[in-house]
Amino acid sequence: MAASFPVTFPSALTTTPTTSLSDATHNDNLHVKDRDEIRAVQSKVGLGTTSPTASATTALVGTGGTQSGWYQVGPQHIAPGTTTILRLGGTVLVGTVASVAIAVPSTYRHLNVVGVSRVNGSAAATVRFQINGDTGANYDSELISLAGTFVSSSEELAQTSGRAGIANGTADPSSYFAGFDATFYDYTSTTRAKEVSARTSYAIGTATANKRAILSATTWRGTAAIGTITILPSSGSFVPGSSFDVYGVPG
Amino acid sequence: MIAIVDTVTGQHETRPQTAEEAAMLAATQAEAAALDATYAEQNAAREQQQRDRQRAIDAFRAATTTQGKLAAVGDLLDVLA
Numbered sequence: 001m002a003a004s005f006p007v008t009f010p011s012a013l014t015t016t017p018t019t020s021l022s023d024a025t026h027n028d029n030l031h032v033k034d035r036d037e038i039r040a041v042q043s044k045v046g047l048g049t050t051s052p053t054a055s056a057t058t059a060l061v062g063t064g065g066t067q068s069g070w071y072q073v074g075p076q077h078i079a080p081g082t083t084t085i086l087r088l089g090g091t092v093l094v095g096t097v098a099s100v101a102i103a104v105p106s107t108y109r110h111l112n113v114v115g116v117s118r119v120n121g122s123a124a125a126t127v128r129f130q131i132n133g134d135t136g137a138n139y140d141s142e143l144i145s146l147a148g149t150f151v152s153s154s155e156e157l158a159q160t161s162g163r164a165g166i167a168n169g170t171a172d173p174s175s176y177f178a179g180f181d182a183t184f185y186d187y188t189s190t191t192r193a194k195e196v197s198a199r200t201s202y203a204i205g206t207a208t209a210n211k212r213a214i215l216s217a218t219t220w221r222g223t224a225a226i227g228t229i230t231i232l233p234s235s236g237s238f239v240p241g242s243s244f245d246v247y248g249v250p251g
Numbered sequence: 252m253i254a255i256v257d258t259v260t261g262q263h264e265t266r267p268q269t270a271e272e273a274a275m276l277a278a279t280q281a282e283a284a285a286l287d288a289t290y291a292e293q294n295a296a297r298e299q300q301q302r303d304r305q306r307a308i309d310a311f312r313a314a315t316t317t318q319g320k321l322a323a324v325g326d327l328l329d330v331l332a
Binding site for chain 1: 255
């Protein structure tokens with residue numbers, strides 16, 4: 001029997017109200033119809049009789065309630081490998097460093113900068129960033145901080161650096177290196193201000209309220225594509241063992 | 252010292268800061284440190300306010316007389332003001 005793509009519900013079966021479900025004719029009829037319609041759908045979406053092909057992710061969309069015209073959307077999938085987030089480079093400090101300048105390529109959609117750090121000052125320091133060496137008052141940040149049951153927020157407008165995270169100080173346990181992950185969205189745009197969101201995890205001990213979580217957002221008012229990101233602490237210098245890595249997120 | 256990581260060329264370098272770079276960094280850090288200090292001060296004030304508020308609420312709940320309840324409400328209003 002030829003397999004035709006179903007555009008309506010199955011036609012009435014050649015059965016009667018008194019036909020038994022165990023009737024051989026009834027079952028054969030059902031099976032044949034089901035098989036043919038399944039094959040037709042498989043053919044339409046590109047499935048073979050063996051293993052699915054890449055086009056199996058292609059979607060079918062009907063043009064109306066009658067489903068009389070079908071068209072394919074896609075393929076929506078992206079071939080394996082092209083969506084991998086790549087580590088573009090980074091550094092693990094072996095000496096005390098005041099700042100880390102990272103030059104980035106323009107071939108990705110977004111960037112992630114991940115830092116794990118301490119500073120040589122007693123108190124924890126904020127980890128800041130500057131874009132393309134811009135030291136002007138072009139950074140606007142907002143943050144929310146959680147410690148124990150306390151929640152606080154703050155606004156920093158027209159500053160000369162943005163907010164990325166926190167670095168532990170020497171007064172904190174020596175094994176504690178605060179971590180942050182900052183995403184630079186659409187960093188190659190030449191017409192838009194740049195948005196950066198960052199997540200920070202750090203602790204200054206094990207007592208209540210010693211564990212901190214911070215979410216921050218920064219807008220850099222500049223519209224130039226980002227070519228360099230400079231990471232620096234608000235006080236002191238980064239100590240050996242601190243690390244900074246940059247990852248590219250393909251579009 | 253300043254670390255330079257060029258992910259385009261793959262070159263890494265650590266070198267002393269120039270005088271200009273050091274001055275820029277000092278200026279940025281001065282501003283950032285001031286922000287940290289302001290934030291810490293504001294945060295401490297907020298935390299104290301939250302503690303005071305909770306203490307007033309606890310006092311209201313613990314009060315067993317009308318006079319005690321009214322006094323606790325007065326304290327709570329002071330905290331919230």
